[in-house]
Amino acid sequence: MGAYISTFPTGFAGLIPTALQKLLPGAQVVQVYDGLVHYRYGGKPGDLGKVFLFHNTFLVLREFQGPASQMDSMVRSAAGIKSLPPSRGSFRVRYSVKNQFVAVPKERTRQLEGKIAALTHAKVDRVSPDTEYWFLQRSEGVGFFCRLLGRRQATERDLHPGELRPELAYLMASLAKLGRDSVVLDPFAGYGAIPKQVLGYFPYAMVLVSDLDRDRAVDLRASLGGKRGVSVAQRDALTLEGIPGATVDAIITDPPWGYYEEIEDIQVFYRGMFASFRRVLKPRGQVVLLSARKREAEAAAQEMGFPLRQRYDTLVNGKKAAVYLLEVGPAL
Known part of the structure; x- marks a missing residue:
């Protein structure tokens, strides 16, 4: 060998x-x-x-x-x-x-x-x-x-600005331990890096793909909308309108970090995000989250009742970041 x-x-x-x-x-x-x-x-x-x-x-x-x-x-x-x-x-x-x-x-x-x-x-x-x-x-x-x-064949020059690298998206998806009955959600889907890895390499029952940006939602619908068990929508992650409560097994996502977006207080934003996640997740549902705003993400997760299960410190385009595996805790 x-x-x-x-x-x-x-x-x-x-x-x-x-x-x-x-x-x-x-x-x-x-x-x-x-x-x-x-x-x-x-x-x-x-x-x-x-x-x-x-x-x-x-x-x-x-x-x-x-x-x-x-x-x-x-x-x-x-x-x-x-x-x-x-x-x-x-x-x-x-x-x-x-x-x-x-x-x-x-x-x-x-x-x-x-x-x-x-x-x-x-x-x-x-x-x-x-x-x-x-x-x-x-x-x-x-x-x-x-x-x-x-x-590697694909470099940053081959990706859209802010698009997650496929290998990082794959590793994030692998943390969720998905099964054939899993309902998966990416509410900040962007260019679809995470849903593409789920669809290509992991078992699932349904993948919910959404983004607040209308253009991104249109592109996602064109590229992913025809695939088995995929639902694409333009949707605000802070409300997740249209998704019934307690129906999602895993949320795998790369939310805004607040460096380039117009977000006044990133920790307040993260608290609202976790409140929305709590509504749609099943009991003991999981969240796999990437953020460079480690302090704010961890504080918001703790405050909103998402115990930390694992943390992986990494670099994203040279910036220190972390991938978190969280689990929805008991009702607050």
Whole structure:
């Protein structure tokens, strides 16, 4: 079986083993670190592209532990490597220490480049190569010499402004533990990132999709309205008009953070939001919520009777945020 490492959104290490085995059957997790998973897989390397949760995926050529994982030691060790998998075109070598690119002495790099070129018959191209060889030194005392197999296809430039990345939407949906009888609601659906993941990868009975913005609701109806069990509406999340009480099993959503929207008091807004959620949720219904306004979101949840079950701190476009798993508590 081939050995691989892949990077994923920080903060979600606990969710990755289940997600990997679901999206890539047969994969065997070796170790999960914050933002990186080491695993083995006996299928075709091309299958790894199915795991859209990953940012970068690498073929592991050599693994290092303890003092041997220091950058200088890894580079010296790799200089003695006897064989490499076939490679065509051009390549370059990169060095990363604790997720930051670093430089090594030029002579050392030239020696490595000569070694790799001799073993693979590829040419050096430090600007726009076909292949990259990476040395990764981790803070956990492990390191890897590896070859980059692929980067994520969709970047922020491919998304609408404010649109949630698909891998984050998937991980949020996975927290809700949905079943075939689940009624799911996203009342701040925006461009539909969360409903798309629910529809594509999770069991459900009905998905209620809504947004206050008329244009977003029109687009959502066009893209999702014809799918099984989907209801799309223009709706205010603070009232959720048209949704009967105690009918929703899970709310999975990314509400406004108050940085760009005209919201006078975000905590007051969140209190109104949770009051609306409480009305439509079934007893012990769940809320999966993303927010960068951690203090305000947590205070409003506590005040409105939504006990915190789990919290995952992460980064969204470089901004510190958290995904919360909440459960509706007893009546206030």
